[in-house]
Amino acid sequence: MNKRVKKYSFIVLCIIIVLALPFLYIIVKNIQNDLPLREYVKESLLRRVKTDIHRLFTFTGKDKLKLPELFLEIDEKAFAELDSLRSSKLELLNHQGIAHNEQSQWDYVNATLVVNDTLHAIKIRIRGDMPSNYNRGLENSSYRFNVESKTSVFGKKKLSMVRPFLENNFYGYLFSHFFEKEGFISNDILFIRLYLNGKENGIYFLQEGFSKELVESSEYREGVIVRFKNDCEDNNGTYNSTGVPELDVYSEGKTLKDSSLSKNYNRALFKFEALKSGKLGPEQCFNTKKFANYFALCDFFLAHHSYVCHNVKMYFNPINDKFEPIAWDPSNFVRYKIKLHVQPGYTNYSGEIYYKKESYPIHNYLYRDTNFLKEFNRYIYLYSHNDSIRNFLQEHYELIEAIDPELYRDRFQEKFNSSLILDNIKSIKNWFTTDNRLIAKIYRNEKILVVKSVNPLPILLTALKLDPEITVTINKLLLPYSSDTIPIDSGDPDTWGRKFSLSSVIYGMDSTKMKYKGVVFEKKDNINSVLISEIPDTTILSFDKRNKVVSFRKKNTAVQKSLYIPPGYRFIILPGSSIMLTNHANIICESGIQALGTPENPIQFQSDGTGGILIKNSELNSELNYVNFYNLSAPKDGNWEITGAVTFYDCSVHIKNCSFSNNKSEDAINIVKGNFSIDSCNFSNILSDAIDIDYGKGTLANSVISNTGNDGVDISSARVTISNLQLKNIGDKGLSGGEKAIVNASNVSIDKSLIGIASKDRAIVNIKKLNVKNATYPLAAYQKKPEYGPAIITCSNFSCDNKKYLIEQNSILVLNKDTVRGAVPAVFKAIYATK
Template identity: 30%
Template sequence: MIIKKPNSLKLKLSRNTTYRKFNKIFLNKYINILFFLFFIFFTSTYFFWLGAYGRIDGTLGRYRVFLNGLYQENINIVKNFVNGKLSNPASFSFDVKFQNLKEIQNKIDLLRKNEKILDKEERKLVNASLTYKGEKYDVGIRLAGGEMDHVSSTKWSFRCKVKNGKSIMGMHEFNLMNPHTRLLMSPWVCNEFYKKNDFININYEFVDITINGELKGVYILEEWFDKPMIEKDGGRAGIIFSPRYNDVIKIFKENKVLKNDQLKSQLSYLKNNYFGLINGEVNPSFFFDYDKFAKHFALVDLLNGSHVYNRQNTIWYFNPITKLVEPIGREWSSRAFNKIESITIDLEDVYFNKILFSDENFTKLYFKELELVSSKSYLESFFTEIKAEKDSLSSILHKDYPYYNYSFDYLIRNQKYIRNRLNKITDKIDTKLIIKEHNRAFIQIINNTNLPIQLNEIILNNENISIENKLLQDSSNMVLLDLDDYSNFSSAKKLETIFLNIEVLFLNQKKTFSKKVLIPIEYRNSLFTFLSKPNQEKIFKKYDLKINHQKQLIEFPQEVSFDEVIIIPPNYNLICNAGTKIKFEDGGGLVSYSSIYLNGSRDSPIIIEGNSSQSNSLVVIGNGVDTSKINYTNFYNLSKINEKDWGITGSITFYKAPVIFDNCSFSNNVIADDFLNIIKSNFKINNCVFNNSFADALDADFCTGVLNNMEFNNIGNDALDFSGSNIYVDSINFKKVGDKAISAGEGTIINGSSLIASSCEIAITSKDDSFIFIEDVNIFNTKVAFCAFNKKSIYGPGVIEIRNSKLSKIDVPFLIEKGSRLTIDDSIVDPVNNKKVKDMLYGIEYGKKS
């Protein structure tokens, strides 16, 4: 056997190889550990930056939108990109002088360096020009926005103010912002909720912006607060303001307000009521429009947009008709990423919300609106209505953000949260029996939720036990019922037979508790909750007005005289029978928050008569549903409510109050701008006569109406004045009209036939995007037969189409501005040569000064 000597070289090599492998493995692990630690440090630093600086300048929001979009859209990004490039948004091209642009850029650099928001110095306008649809406008621009995200990129936000009384897209002033600062599609969707709920709302558009030839891309256009914003939604010019901290009221366009006597008077009224509200001297129902604010709060909850409650973001409108304040929705900052964790009633630190929820009547309305917005059908209907426009706007956004996805899922989640909150309220109402000393028995009822419930009545074994209406906000409130007060329950031994029916407001559901506790849900309304005078019932007795509480009717006596304004509350209809005579002495008038029924007859008409220029007015403010009916009623010598701070301009006013007039006469009114003013209402007027109207006879704003077989004689200004309305007229006779027989403005549409106009200043006028079509027209002894023009810069031209007309003794048959159109029997009439018709009207050459 040969034993070989080990090869020392191979052994050495083997040992070296093993050593090198060991070192390599150890070194790899060491490098991996170092890499891991570096990765942790890097990512921690990056995400800290995202959470800190990134939150300040908006990077975090853009990052989250980007990642969410990639996850949601993935394969759709290519399609979005193509659709975006094919979209055709409005295009704004700005030309800014080098020095002015440099001034703005220096401000941006300073803001970025100091990481501070704009101060007064940064908000000064610089001159520029803006080209839109081939027309050049002089404008002023400045930086805009209250956070750093508005200047954190090259797509900085700015305010644009159109000069020389002109407007663009119907706006005098607007913001142009990086869409990320408003969460892209979110404000448009939120605003659509408000638009569909009849709020004063802001116009949102998506536009392409170019500055000095450099394409900046898609911006979001946000209308700023001005008179056109109110008027486009059918509102009457009023004060827009923001209640800031330290009892400061910021008035928008304050200089214009102070130069207008009526607005100045309204401002004084508003401030008195505002500070009275803060000091507890004014009931919130006399300051806030409860219906509007209840809807507003419910929508904010649905949108998870409580950012709107920040005082800087709180914008209100003083409605001069109702003399109440309405909210304007803006700055919801609603994010799909944020989980909803509360609703408005939970936010105890929001001062004005706390005031509103102190009134049980408002709380009822709020929960009623919560039920509405949390129903599945509510969102389903909304999604269907806005889908086409949403898809179109999304394509515009996809030009710059093909990864962007706006999902309605968060709204559905918010709905579910609200439903759960409402459904669980009855589970947290505890009832328990308490036996105290001397064997006395009590029933304790405690509300363990943070939602309010109200106990109206307790029923023990079919015996009704009335209690004072009490709102139980939380577990600190309770009802303790002493059963010794009732003969059937004089000792504890009988407690086993007790069950309770507890009325819980706000929810349409039932819940049975232990101890056989049944909770039927139904709403209850207290009498005269909204009256402006606490002693109203005494006043009714003073004038012998009969009140039937069961039928909710108020009936006037056969003859009555008022020397003060009588107020009819909501839900109590007013009835006057044939032959009733109502006279308004100095200071007398009638304001009804319910429908009225004036049932005169041919032989025994109702007479409503004033005797001075002090008040002597009829005002009906309705709910937009119930229709007033007025038959064979004669109105004489009426004026208007004599309060400068109330925006009532008519001798008779119907606001959101549908009405039918049959066989009525309107004669000899004084002072008022309109004899009959109908606002945001449907109406029918048949077989009626207007005689000797001080100014306009009938003024209808944002209405749908029918007029048939009517006469207008000796009218001071316009006989028929329509704004934003859809009207049908038939068989109308005008004699001696001081201004226009028919005036259509602000997008009004009038169709009709059989009109006769004689001795009028102007017969038929269409202006500001209005359209008039009439068959069989006879006009004679009149200065101007047909007039069409553009008056307000936020609107377009007027159009008139006439068939089968007869004109005689006319000074100027046609006064048609270039751009507007008059067609007679399919023949187009030539316009006046490059003249502004507006500059010839209103008492300058034709018509009367308005």
């Protein structure tokens, strides 16, 4: 019997081989005759199979990488509720034949989460509109949760848990971390190991949600995060009756209840509507430099999915009064390179899709702005010619190698391949050197030049040479892949030669000169013309375009409407100048300011109590010396309002021998995200805080602060060195450090305040030689915000007339080398309940 089975088995096998031979022959011949296919099989398929076999059989449970562990507990009733909802969604998709559900249709349930032995009460729901987020059972679903208790998970209150393959494994991780490294607001992503109801559930991404913690951890002031409404789905080429998508805000309920956030949101809506109606240009609505950097990096990371309409997330900066990009959802890098199906347009570079407003509305505006185009080209050149991306990838290879085998066992995902990004960088670098930048023709009888760009970068046409003796200056901007018709004003066309050369540069980069050589024809083509220009207002200001200087036409100037100084200039105020701001007029400057008065001829900035000054986004340092600021208020325009009467945002400033008095704002001076020095300055009769430093780095020396309604010096998330500081009659805290600030101070005296020195929310305040008198609480260290932690004060050579220190549990005071560990509960409430 066994011999018969073997015999028949052999016969069947032979028949199968014989039947398969023609198919194998056809496959082999096709591979032999198709070079790309042959190379793919040799270089990719066989190598992939070999690598996958190695990855599959070399990983054991003992090789698991040590990752943060999260223990999620969902009770039986809530678990059943989530599963029922998930099943009904899948049935709806199958019944209606649609591709996805709306995320807003998912309901939250109660659950608990344990992280580092801390129990958190949370509300959790399924996350995602695409079925891939929930069609593999609850054990593999994506989740979004909010921390309801007065705690936080890794400093965050809103988070998601997603299987890494849904965020492109390492591609999504690297995208998020590199953009964060480059200074963008980017959702933090961590690899974590999840335990669901006591059972290990594998590796997840823990991804930060859209909340104030996201904004503040990126060193920005709290402001609204907006997105486009669902009407930006492309329905027959239109969004809605306006043709332009409408904005929506995250956490709408909280935003509308908070007066400051509500104003910020209304301001965002107002500015976007003004942009759509043509009342504002892109430069006034968007941080064009930041968007240029963002779009350039998306080109390098093949992350074009990130700025498709329904994925656009923007932060409206309450100080800068402009929209800024948030790095989010790069989509799948691998699909681009192996030509798998992706949505139309997702594989294109920025320069190939900017005109498609139905899918890319932000591009449609930004590509009209010349400053954006210059900065975009500059960033493309910068990242293609330096090693910052390559070095970043190398820094993460160790993590990739350690975690890849386990990810592969989980989903059999392709191994991370850095060449997808590195080869793309090489390809982009060629944009600057390719000979095929333009196609151009000249038609003699019509005296026109017809030109078309075939390059993804904006190009500036500079000169047209018609003959060895005839050269015409053009100075014409050509957008990527666009065409234009340019009249030629150069005498009798019969004197032109039969050939011409057209010189061009990549816009904003004179070192990229190139010549196109063509033939002069006789016939005319019909191609539309495009020309964009902006002219600054010069009624009060004088612009020296050659030396890039702007100044007031008169030393004594009354400003009755807000002034705007564009980027690229130096704003010079002459000694002895007196500037009076009235009728809510403000000075908004995106250039460096140089106001250098003298003891005999100081510079005066005054206001009727309604106007202020904002210096922002300048690459040039600002200098103030012998300048008096009197009766200023915070700049305000409709729903836009900032806190500082004088504000420096994202720029460097040196301030010496200046006075700030009688201000009518929350801060006399606010420095945000900049390097600074303040020396020999006087602050008096201040409505609220005198000096407010956010995310900056600098020094404060030899200065006096008196009669403030709130804090003398308020430092948040910054590094500041202080010396020789006197504070008198301070309404709240003399010197306050918060939100991971590091303050090193010496020779500080405080006379009359509620709190002398305050350190809160993981701040460290170090002081040598401190004298405090007439303070209710000379020293206080505590935690105010749940996403941070306890604080530290170290103090030596300290004297005071009152030893009522408030050191909260887990906070520390080191006083003359003696450590005092906190024992007081809820210090913040204890202080301000009695104020």
